[in-house]
Amino acid sequence: MSDLQLIAALKEGDQQAFIMLIDLYKHLVFNTVLNMVHQFEEAEDITQEVFIQVFQSVQQFRGDSKLSTWLYRIAITKCLDWQRKNNAKKRMNSMKSIFGLESHKDSIPDFQHPGIQLANKEKATILYMALKKLPENQRIAFTLIKADGLSYEEVSEIMQTSIKSLEGLMHRAKENLRKNLEQFYKS
Amino acid sequence: MNRKIDLLVEETIDSFNNIKKVEAPTGLNQKILTDINQLKIREEVYLFRHPQWLIAALVIGIVCNVYFAISFSYNVNTEKNSTETSDLAIFENHFKLASSTNLFE
Numbered sequence: 043m044s045d046l047q048l049i050a051a052l053k054e055g056d057q058q059a060f061i062m063l064i065d066l067y068k069h070l071v072f073n074t075v076l077n078m079v080h081q082f083e084e085a086e087d088i089t090q091e092v093f094i095q096v097f098q099s100v101q102q103f104r105g106d107s108k109l110s111t112w113l114y115r116i117a118i119t120k121c122l123d124w125q126r127k128n129n130a131k132k133r134m135n136s137m138k139s140i141f142g143l144e145s146h147k148d149s150i151p152d153f154q155h156p157g158i159q160l161a162n163k164e165k166a167t168i169l170y171m172a173l174k175k176l177p178e179n180q181r182i183a184f185t186l187i188k189a190d191g192l193s194y195e196e197v198s199e200i201m202q203t204s205i206k207s208l209e210g211l212m213h214r215a216k217e218n219l220r221k222n223l224e225q226f227y228k229s
Numbered sequence: 230m231n232r233k234i235d236l237l238v239e240e241t242i243d244s245f246n247n248i249k250k251v252e253a254p255t256g257l258n259q260k261i262l263t264d265i266n267q268l269k270i271r272e273e274v275y276l277f278r279h280p281q282w283l284i285a286a287l288v289i290g291i292v293c294n295v296y297f298a299i300s301f302s303y304n305v306n307t308e309k310n311s312t313e314t315s316d317l318a319i320f321e322n323h324f325k326l327a328s329s330t331n332l333f334e
Binding site for chain 2: 060061064065068069071072073076077082086089090093094097098155156157158159162165166168169172188189191216219220223224227228
């Protein structure tokens, strides 16, 4: 079944088409979300939310882009929403710790991606920590290109930006990562 | 020293190369389908599917209530006024009758 046929069946409310969509894209969505949020349980929940969003808004999907591109966009939006909520929660906790209401713990990156080679695990954990300090769009570009292995063309379509500006984003992301990592290794 | 750090930084950035894809957790399909079935049940209720009608019904209800309240208070006032007018008319009639029959003389 082609993407167009699948979308048409989804718009008609075909349950089998939806099961097929989940089977086809659950790994893609889960991996993207996992690379963004670095937590298994949260990644599972967000993947669930992504497919529910697809179910709710499939009627509005015009088919201008590929189905996978649309799914990537929804997944990233959900991840950013989660990240913002999480940051707000962290700010709240640090406020509480200032007033002595709760002990504030710095988030120690204990996430280890099972897909990363054993030799790289330690460095990847440090990289995850450095990635958290990047601005949103730099982090998205770097994660999609480096961790998800997407091409510049695909990422530019997902982020709705030109390849040239994406190259600029990647350049700045690497520069910022270098600065953060240098600071980390020097300290 | 700086060269060593540079090398470490580059190695760290490259640690993301060749990440293998992870399998999505088993049971994810079922969880998604359960959520969607619950959504479908909600959507089967017409007013949940078209919330604009729910809002319209509420607005119409409020408007009708206000209208009835105003018209009820208006009716009460009009009735009160008309009662007062008829009392006055009866009094005037009595007065005319009395004066025509020279009752006060």
